[in-house]
Amino acid sequence: MxxxxxxxxxxxxxxxxxxxxxxxxxxxxxxxxxxxxxxxxxxxxxxxxxxNRDELIDALWDHVITPYFEATHAALTGLAPDAQLRALVDFLFGPQMARNEDDLVIEALISGAMHDVRLRGRIYDSYSRLEREIAKTIREAVPGCESAESLQLAYALICMAFGHSTLAPLPFPASRPAGLKVLAMQMIEALRADRAGQAAGR
Incomplete structure (x- = not known):
C-alpha cells in the first residue's frame, strides 16, 4: 500500500x-x-x-465530527435491532463520548453558526443525519413505532448525550451519568410498551 x-x-x-x-x-x-x-x-x-475560509471551516467540521459518526456506526454494525438500540445507548452515554479537545472545536463551530447561516446549515445537515440514523435504529427495534415519534426520541437522546458530554468536566457524582443512561432506556422501553399495548388492543 x-x-x-x-x-x-x-x-x-x-x-x-x-x-x-x-x-x-x-x-x-x-x-x-x-x-x-x-x-x-x-x-x-x-x-x-x-x-478559502468557508472551505476550511467546512473541512474542519468534517475533521472533528466524522470520527464520532463513524464510531457510532461501528458500535452498531452486525447487531440485531434490539441489541443495536442498547449498544447505541451504551455508546451515547459511555466513555466514547468522553470530553476531549475536539468538543471545544465542535462547540466553537456551533456557536459560530449562530451568526453564519451557511455554517448553520452545514452543521444542521450533520446532526439531522445523525437524528435520522438513530430514529431508524429505534423504529427497527420497536415494532409499530412511527417516524415522527422515533425522530422525537432520537432528538431527545442526542440532546441528553451532548448535554452530558458538555457537563462532564464538572465534578458531578458518577451516579448522574449512570442515571441518565437508565433514563434513556426507560424512555425507549416506555415507547416499546406503548406500541405493544396499541398492537394488543387492535
Missing part, C-alpha cells in the same frame, strides 16, 4: 492546526495566518490545500 499523497498529509496537518487554534482561540480568533503559522506553512498553502 502506497503512502498518502503529500496533499493529503498537508491537508491533515492544516486541519490539526486549525482544530488546535479553534480550541484555544475560538473561531473568530483562528485566522488563516494563525492556522498557517501553527501548521508551519504559509497562508497560500492553506488556500492551496484546503481552500
Amino acid at each position: 502506497g503512502r498518502p499523497s503529500l496533499a493529503e498529509e498537508r491537508r491533515e496537518q492544516i486541519l490539526r492546526a486549525a482544530a488546535q487554534s479553534v480550541a484555544r482561540y475560538g473561531l473568530a480568533g483562528s485566522t488563516q495566518e494563525r492556522i498557517a503559522a501553527a501548521a508551519g506553512m504559509s497562508r497560500s498553502h492553506i488556500r492551496h490545500y484546503v481552500g
Whole structure:
C-alpha cells in the first residue's frame, strides 16, 4: 500500500492546526495566518490545500465530527435491532463520548453558526443525519413505532448525550451519568410498551 499523497498529509496537518487554534482561540480568533503559522506553512498553502475560509471551516467540521459518526456506526454494525438500540445507548452515554479537545472545536463551530447561516446549515445537515440514523435504529427495534415519534426520541437522546458530554468536566457524582443512561432506556422501553399495548388492543 502506497503512502498518502503529500496533499493529503498537508491537508491533515492544516486541519490539526486549525482544530488546535479553534480550541484555544475560538473561531473568530483562528485566522488563516494563525492556522498557517501553527501548521508551519504559509497562508497560500492553506488556500492551496484546503481552500478559502468557508472551505476550511467546512473541512474542519468534517475533521472533528466524522470520527464520532463513524464510531457510532461501528458500535452498531452486525447487531440485531434490539441489541443495536442498547449498544447505541451504551455508546451515547459511555466513555466514547468522553470530553476531549475536539468538543471545544465542535462547540466553537456551533456557536459560530449562530451568526453564519451557511455554517448553520452545514452543521444542521450533520446532526439531522445523525437524528435520522438513530430514529431508524429505534423504529427497527420497536415494532409499530412511527417516524415522527422515533425522530422525537432520537432528538431527545442526542440532546441528553451532548448535554452530558458538555457537563462532564464538572465534578458531578458518577451516579448522574449512570442515571441518565437508565433514563434513556426507560424512555425507549416506555415507547416499546406503548406500541405493544396499541398492537394488543387492535
